[in-house]
Amino acid sequence: MAIEVRIPTILRTYTDGEKAVQGSGGTLAELFADLESRHAGIEARIVDDGKLRRFVNVYLNDEDVRFLDGIDTKLTDGDNVTILPAVAGGMV
């Protein structure tokens, strides 16, 4: 099952500079595990303790997966996944 994953600049060190890579999996968790098998280190930048990191946004076909089923969101062939680190900060 082919899913296209768009990779943000900060994570392209894991993908040899590629802006998008292909992966597979029935859920986001499986997809990130699949990416890890070819791009070692990337999973830990997205997932922490079995959950999506708070300040990493993941979109399935343009929808923030926090409004779907988070890391358990189901995927189907031809889906597009976009990873974008949050732009956030503050004075504390």
Place this chain on the structure above:
Amino acid sequence: MLTITRALYDQIVKHSRADHPDEACGVVAGPVGTGRPERFIPMLNAARSPTFYEFDSADLLKLYREMDDRDEEPVIVYHSHTATEAYPSRTDISYANEPHAHYVLVSTADSDGAGPFQFRSFTIVEGVVTEEEVKVVEEYDA
């Protein structure tokens, strides 16, 4: 060094002051690889907080898609501090994910008489903060 036009500088300051006492945030995009800030894009602070900012997630996706389509990148990522100096906080450093960007901080603390107005620029690469000179020009060299 950050070189920025007077017009863009003024827009960042105006936005920061308008949103005080909340933190203001936004991006100035420019053509990939040029390091030249050109397109001012104020963003909504989804946190609506005097101590925190975060781009709304839907707006963030739209912004990055748009920059991608236009062959742009975020040359400046700016936000304001409303009661403290214009220097990256621990939070700012831990969430800084654009190693090529200039992180501009504006302090609007002077609005409450708490200190002088500040406009400062930094690079934040793998947790290392480096302040850089800000050069304000009327227009960029051709």
